[in-house]
Amino acid sequence: MKANRIVLLTGGAGYIGSHLAVRLIESNYDVIILDSFVNSNERSIGNIAAITGTLPILVNGDIRNRSIVDRIFSEYDVSAVVHLAGLKSVSESVSDPLSYYENNVIGGINLVTAMKQAGVFRLLFSSSATIYGPNASSPVSEQYEPCQPVNPYGRSKLFLEEIYSDICASDPRWSVGVLRYFNPVGAHKSALIGEDPSGIPNNLFPFVSAVVNGNLPKLNVFGDDYDTPDGTGVRDYIHVMDLADGHLRALNWIEKRTGYDVWNLGTGTGVSVLEIIRVFERITSVEVPFQVVERRAGDIATCYADVDKSFRELGWKAQRTLFDMIEDTWRWQQKNPNGFRGL
Numbered sequence: 001m002k003a004n005r006i007v008l009l010t011g012g013a014g015y016i017g018s019h020l021a022v023r024l025i026e027s028n029y030d031v032i033i034l035d036s037f038v039n040s041n042e043r044s045i046g047n048i049a050a051i052t053g054t055l056p057i058l059v060n061g062d063i064r065n066r067s068i069v070d071r072i073f074s075e076y077d078v079s080a081v082v083h084l085a086g087l088k089s090v091s092e093s094v095s096d097p098l099s100y101y102e103n104n105v106i107g108g109i110n111l112v113t114a115m116k117q118a119g120v121f122r123l124l125f126s127s128s129a130t131i132y133g134p135n136a137s138s139p140v141s142e143q144y145e146p147c148q149p150v151n152p153y154g155r156s157k158l159f160l161e162e163i164y165s166d167i168c169a170s171d172p173r174w175s176v177g178v179l180r181y182f183n184p185v186g187a188h189k190s191a192l193i194g195e196d197p198s199g200i201p202n203n204l205f206p207f208v209s210a211v212v213n214g215n216l217p218k219l220n221v222f223g224d225d226y227d228t229p230d231g232t233g234v235r236d237y238i239h240v241m242d243l244a245d246g247h248l249r250a251l252n253w254i255e256k257r258t259g260y261d262v263w264n265l266g267t268g269t270g271v272s273v274l275e276i277i278r279v280f281e282r283i284t285s286v287e288v289p290f291q292v293v294e295r296r297a298g299d300i301a302t303c304y305a306d307v308d309k310s311f312r313e314l315g316w317k318a319q320r321t322l323f324d325m326i327e328d329t330w331r332w333q334q335k336n337p338n339g340f341r342g343l
C-alpha cells in the first residue's frame with residue numbers, strides 16, 4: 001500500500017491552519033502541526049479530529065527553536081512544509097516591530113535552514129495582499145511592482161518572500177509556492193473551528209459578528225469618503241475553505257515542479273463595508289448598529305485580486321459566495337460566542 005505523504009503545518013492550530021489541516025487530512029495527507037499556541041487554542045486540534053476522525057500529530061513548540069524543528073525532520077519523513085506560523089496584527093507590528101521581525105523573519109529563516117539540512121525542499125508560504133501596498137490598483141496581479149508594504153507586519157512577509165526567492169535561485173532543489181491571501185473569512189460548516197481573535201477584534205467580520213451577537217454595541221465604519229461606489233473600503237473576502245482548497249492545488253504544483261512561484265488567493269471581487277453590513281443583516285435578521293468614524297490609519301480604499309494566474313496555473317477558483325462566508329461565520333459565532341475559550 002502507498003504511504004500517505006506527510007505535511008508539516010507550522011501554525012496549524014490557528015484559524016487558517018486548522019481549516020487547512022482538515023482539508024489535508026481529507027485528501028489523505030498525514031499532518032504534523034507545529035504550533036506554540038501564542039495565538040491559538042489547543043482545542044482546535046481536538047476539533048480537527050472531531051471533523052475528520054483523525055488526530056493530527058501535534059508538536060507544541062516554536063519555529064524559532066531549531067532543536068524542535070530538527071527533531072521533527074529526523075523523526076518523520078516530511079514531504080512538504082506549509083508555513084503559516086507567524087504573528088499577524090498590523091497595529092501590534094507597528095508598536096512592537098522587533099517581535100514581528102524576530103518571530104516572522106527569523107522564524108521563517110530558521111525553518112528553511114532546518115529544511116535544507118534535512119533535505120526537505122518543498123514549501124508553501126502564507127503571504128498577504130498587504131505586501132502590494134497603497135499604490136497598487138485593483139485587480140492587483142502577482143506581477144505588480146514595486147511591492148511597498150506600509151507596516152512591519154507586511155514587510156516581514158515581503159522580506160521572507162524575497163529570502164525564499166533567493167534560496168530558490170541559489171539551489172535548484174527548492175520548490176517554493178508563495179500564497180498571497182486577500183481577506184480570509186468564514187468557518188468550517190461544522191462550526192467546530194473558526195476565527196477566534198483574542199480581545200476586541202480588529203477585523204471587520206469578527207467585529208460585525210460580535211455586534212450581531214450582542215457582545216459589542218456597535219460597529220465603527222472607518223470612513224465613508226473613499227473613492228469607492230458607496231465611499232466605504234472595498235476588500236476581497238474569501239472563504240477560508242476555498243483558501244484551504246487553493247493550498248491543496250498549490251501543494252500539488254510544488255510536488256511536481258521546482259522553482260519559485262507566487263499566487264494570489266482571493267475571489268477577484270471587491271465588496272464594501274456597507275454591503276457586508278447589509279448581507280449580515282439579511283442572514284441574521286439582526287440590525288447592525290454602526291457609526292461612520294475617521295478613516296483608520298494605514299487603510300486603503302480598494303484591494304481585490306487578479307485571480308487569472310491562480311486559475312490558469314492551479315486550476316483553482318473560489319467557489320463559495322459572500323452569503324456562504326457570512327452564514328458560516330455567523331454559525332461559528334452563534335455556537336461559540338466566546339470562541340474556543342467557551343468550549
Ligand code: NAD
Nearest residue numbers: 011014015016035036037038039040062063085086126128
Ligand atoms: P493565526 O494567528 O490564527 O494562526 C497563526 C498560528 O501560528 C497560531 O496558531 C500561532 O499560535 C502560531 N504561531 C505564531 N508564531 C509562532 C511561532 N514562532 N512558532 C510556532 N507557532 C507560532 O493566524 P491565521 O489567520 O491563521 O494566519 C495564518 C498565516 O496567514 C499567518 O502567517 C498570517 O500572517 C497569514 N495571513 C493571514 C491573513 C488573515 O487575514 N487571517 C491574511 C493574510 C495572511
Ligand code: UFG
Nearest residue numbers: 128129130181182183202203204207220221222233273299
Ligand atoms: N473596517 C471597518 N470597521 C472595523 C474593521 C474594519 O470599517 O471595525 C473596514 C476597514 O476599514 C476595511 C475593511 O473593513 O475597509 C476590512 O478591514 P479588515 O480589518 O477586516 O481587513 P484589512 O483589509 O484591513 O486587513 C486584512 C488583515 C491583514 C491582511 C489584509 C490583506 O487584517 O492582516 O487583510 O490580506 F494583510
